[in-house]
Amino acid sequence: MIHSASGCAVDITAYLEEKRVLINEYLKSYFAAPLQPEALHESVAYSLFAGGKRIRPILALASYEACGGNARDILPQAAALELLHTYSLIHDDLPAMDNDDLRRGKPTNHKVFGEAIAILAGDALLTEAFFMIADTNSSLRTFPGRSMEGVRNKRLRRPSLLRLVREIARAAGMRGMVGGQAQDILAENSEPDEQTLSFIHLHKTAALIAASVRLGPMLAKSSARVLRALTQYGEHMGLAFQIVDDLLDVEGTTPELGKTVGSDRAKRKMTYPALYGVEVARRKAEECLAGALRALRPFASEADPLREIAHYLVRRRR
Amino acid sequence: MIHSASGCAVDITAYLEEKRVLINEYLKSYFAAPLQPEALHESVAYSLFAGGKRIRPILALASYEACGGNARDILPQAAALELLHTYSLIHDDLPAMDNDDLRRGKPTNHKVFGEAIAILAGDALLTEAFFMIADTNSSLRTFPGRSMEGVRNKRLRRPSLLRLVREIARAAGMRGMVGGQAQDILAENSEPDEQTLSFIHLHKTAALIAASVRLGPMLAKSSARVLRALTQYGEHMGLAFQIVDDLLDVEGTTPELGKTVGSDRAKRKMTYPALYGVEVARRKAEECLAGALRALRPFASEADPLREIAHYLVRRRR
Numbered sequence: 001m002i003h004s005a006s007g008c009a010v011d012i013t014a015y016l017e018e019k020r021v022l023i024n025e026y027l028k029s030y031f032a033a034p035l036q037p038e039a040l041h042e043s044v045a046y047s048l049f050a051g052g053k054r055i056r057p058i059l060a061l062a063s064y065e066a067c068g069g070n071a072r073d074i075l076p077q078a079a080a081l082e083l084l085h086t087y088s089l090i091h092d093d094l095p096a097m098d099n100d101d102l103r104r105g106k107p108t109n110h111k112v113f114g115e116a117i118a119i120l121a122g123d124a125l126l127t128e129a130f131f132m133i134a135d136t137n138s139s140l141r142t143f144p145g146r147s148m149e150g151v152r153n154k155r156l157r158r159p160s161l162l163r164l165v166r167e168i169a170r171a172a173g174m175r176g177m178v179g180g181q182a183q184d185i186l187a188e189n190s191e192p193d194e195q196t197l198s199f200i201h202l203h204k205t206a207a208l209i210a211a212s213v214r215l216g217p218m219l220a221k222s223s224a225r226v227l228r229a230l231t232q233y234g235e236h237m238g239l240a241f242q243i244v245d246d247l248l249d250v251e252g253t254t255p256e257l258g259k260t261v262g263s264d265r266a267k268r269k270m271t272y273p274a275l276y277g278v279e280v281a282r283r284k285a286e287e288c289l290a291g292a293l294r295a296l297r298p299f300a301s302e303a304d305p306l307r308e309i310a311h312y313l314v315r316r317r318r
Numbered sequence: 319m320i321h322s323a324s325g326c327a328v329d330i331t332a333y334l335e336e337k338r339v340l341i342n343e344y345l346k347s348y349f350a351a352p353l354q355p356e357a358l359h360e361s362v363a364y365s366l367f368a369g370g371k372r373i374r375p376i377l378a379l380a381s382y383e384a385c386g387g388n389a390r391d392i393l394p395q396a397a398a399l400e401l402l403h404t405y406s407l408i409h410d411d412l413p414a415m416d417n418d419d420l421r422r423g424k425p426t427n428h429k430v431f432g433e434a435i436a437i438l439a440g441d442a443l444l445t446e447a448f449f450m451i452a453d454t455n456s457s458l459r460t461f462p463g464r465s466m467e468g469v470r471n472k473r474l475r476r477p478s479l480l481r482l483v484r485e486i487a488r489a490a491g492m493r494g495m496v497g498g499q500a501q502d503i504l505a506e507n508s509e510p511d512e513q514t515l516s517f518i519h520l521h522k523t524a525a526l527i528a529a530s531v532r533l534g535p536m537l538a539k540s541s542a543r544v545l546r547a548l549t550q551y552g553e554h555m556g557l558a559f560q561i562v563d564d565l566l567d568v569e570g571t572t573p574e575l576g577k578t579v580g581s582d583r584a585k586r587k588m589t590y591p592a593l594y595g596v597e598v599a600r601r602k603a604e605e606c607l608a609g610a611l612r613a614l615r616p617f618a619s620e621a622d623p624l625r626e627i628a629h630y631l632v633r634r635r636r
Contacts, residue, residue, distance in 0.1 A: 036517065040492060040500040091441060096433030115414030119437065120500045123409060126441065127491030130448045134483035162480050165452035173445030174358060182358040182438045199354065 009301070012308035019058045019071065023082065024049075026075045030132075043113040043121035047086050050104045051258075055313065056081035056212040059237070062305040063216025063230055074219050077164060080132035081212050084172050087125035090118055092181060098267065105258035126172075133165050160219050167218065171211035180204030189268045192275040200270060205245070206238025213237065213306075225298070232295035233306060240288035240314050243281055246271035250278060252318065289314040327619070330626035337376045337389070341400065342367075344393045348450070361431040361439035365404050368422045369576075373631065374399035374530040377555070380623040381534025381548055392537050395482060398450035399530050402490050405443035408436055410499060416585070423576035444490075451483050478537050485536065489529035498522030507586045510593040518588060523563070524556025531555065531624075543616070550613035551624060558606035558632050561599055564589035568596060570636065607632040 027048060035041040057078035061071040064078075071078075093100040093108040094115060100108055110118035170176055180203025187196050213234030217227040249264045250273050264271050272281040292310045296303045345366060353359040375396035379389040382396075389396075411418040411426040412433060418426050428436035488494055498521025505514050531552030535545040567582045568591045582589050590599040610628045614621045 035492060036497060037501045037504050039504055040497060044492065087441075091437055094437065096437060116503045117500060119409055119412065119414060120496050120503075123405075123440075123444065124492035124496045124500075126444055127487050127496060131484050131487035131491065134480050134487070136480065162452050162454065162483075165480075165483055166449050169445050169449035169452070173449065174353060174362065174442035178438050178442045178445060179354060179358060182435060182442075183355045185434045185438075186355050186357055 010304045010308045012305070012312055015062075015305050015308065016053075016058060016312070019061050020054045022061070022071065022075065023054045023057045023079055026079050027082065030076075030079070039113060039117055040120060040124060043109055043117045044124055046112060047090050047103075047109045047121065048083070048125070050106055052082065052086065052104065054082055055241075056085055056208065059209065059212045059234070059306075059309065060215040062309060063213045063234075064220055065216070066230070066299060066303040066306055067217050067220035067222045067226060068302070069216065069220045074215070076132045076135045077161070077215060077219065078212075080129040080168070081208070081215070083125045083129040083132065084168070084177075084208065087122040087129070088172075088177060088181070090122040090125070094118060097181075097185060098263070100260060100263065102259050129172075130165060130169070133168055134161055136161065160221065164215060164218055167211055167214065168208075171207040176203055176207035176211075177205075180207065184269065187270045190270070192270045194275065197270050197272065197275055201239055201242045201272075205242040206235060209238035209241055210234035229295050229298050233292045233310075236288045236292035236295065237310060237313060240285050240292065240310075243272045243285040243288065244314055244316065246273050247278065247281055247285065248316075248318065249273075258318065285314050328622045328626045330623070330630055333380075333623050333626065334371075334376060334630070337379050338372045340379070340389065340393065341372045341375045341397055344397050345400065348394075348397070357431060357435055358438060358442060361427055361435045362442055364430060365408050365421075365427045365439065366401070366443070368424055370400060370404065370422065372400055373559075374403055374526065377527065377530045377552070377624075377627065378533040380627060381531045381552075382538055383534070384548070384617055384621040384624055385535050385538035385540045385544060386620070387534065387538045392533070394450045394453045395479070395533060395537065396530075398447040398486070399526070399533070401443045401447040401450065402486070402495075402526065405440040405447070406490075406495060406499070408440040408443070412436060415499075415503060416581070418578060418581065420577050447490075448483060448487070451486055452479055454479065478539065482533060482536055485529055485532065486526075489525040494521055494525035494529075495523075498525065502587065505588045508588070510588045512593065515588050515590065515593055519557055519560045519590070523560040524553060527556035527559055528552035547613050547616050551610045551628075554606045554610035554613065555628060555631060558603050558610065558628075561590045561603040561606065562632055562634065564591050565596065565599055565603065566634075566636065567591075576636065603632050 060078040090109045092098050184200045217230050252261050378396040408427045410416050498518050502518045531548050535548050570579050
């Protein structure tokens, strides 16, 4: 076991890889059956298996584990977050939106499948995400290693799943991610201001990240205190994640990121570095990291993966 | 009470109007609170309140009533179907899809708000639909007239709502409406064949119509026999609805329909009239009507509205 910079006894690289494999195996098995029309299925699979880091599902699994749960019991719900994230990328990349040609080092979905199928692939992923969240059986049916406790809790978990449908719909929809993306598009080419920038960040990215973290305590039926602490962690991480994304667009390189760098500036996007400069933005990200770690104080080593993920997300290079 | 052509003692015009008002009032109250960004809210409201016939919600309410329920108890779930229908129209009308300029006699959403906001308005409606389906409280909180039985059943209904989330996600997503729309786009300009046409019809329209009808017995916890009968009714009506839509595109006029007629032919869409001719298509629609009415035989007068709606939908002029 490697002791990391944060002093936690978690090998974060191994942890992330293990969870990534778990999510990928679940998604592969879920989308294994052929589906008509083939072009739609291919388009969905193209973006879903384009090498995403699976940050949102991993946050959900780590947060569920921090609450004493077995990650395999909530794979459908965690994987659904990746469907939502993938749909948002496909739609954001469209010519009418951010008009991006490159994503994760590959041509964007509409470049390969055309705009119509790309729009429909996004719609399909968004809709399927809610099927997965509401699926009380799928991990049981299709995936080995689900714990017996998970099986026994199946009935008990139903009200939580219904609450989760609402939670995720709020975070992903017009009161969350879609609202943020709309504001992001509308604010292009206008003078950056603190209030609009904050709205964009909190809605476009932070809402779904925070909801991913909240998924853990919600499904583990943790206490209000635990839910509050993890919500704070999730909100800090959501903001940090978007600031770092904006910074990488300024400081990163295209091969590292797998997408065109400098595009925010070219499109006159409202970003943290654009409003405050790189230095202040970097400091703000570090403050968010500190806030996220502070929120985890009530937890012992069961939250070490969440601590390490926080460091990893703020210090990442892609 | 007017005895109609079908011999049922239901004033169908009054019935449809009463239900339409109920749905519209619910939707208006749901979307009354201002929402940032304004342009997104306006875009959503523009299409949602563009004078839709509310067929899917009305089918759900009529089917719930046929199972002995009070329509006001399932308004959120019924209204959610209209959000799904509206999102599908906004996305279908996009330049990359069917490229339509006119819908319900008004410029299409992207013509007014631009493509980016139109895509996001569709995404917002699709996501919000699942919030509404999973909402155990909203009609209680915001809408008068909910029956006390509905209130008492709140807890009991939760497992049904979770099942309904899956049912609607399947009907609306890649295994339903989105799959059908993708096949519809892909089949443009190719020689019509029976198998592809049948796939398009069953998925693009019939799946969500059938699910709308199934919503009633599912939430009323009706017997398997009742669910089966209403499923048959819904499947016949779904197919009839699409055939009549195709026929109106050939036979209707633009002012009647509020959308450009003849566009299917111009785009070389695969339709029933294109494959079989108008005569055979009209006969097929009548056969579906007969099948739908046959499926309702186990029901007494409680299914009269469903019978009248079937006649209305097959003989409509818009």
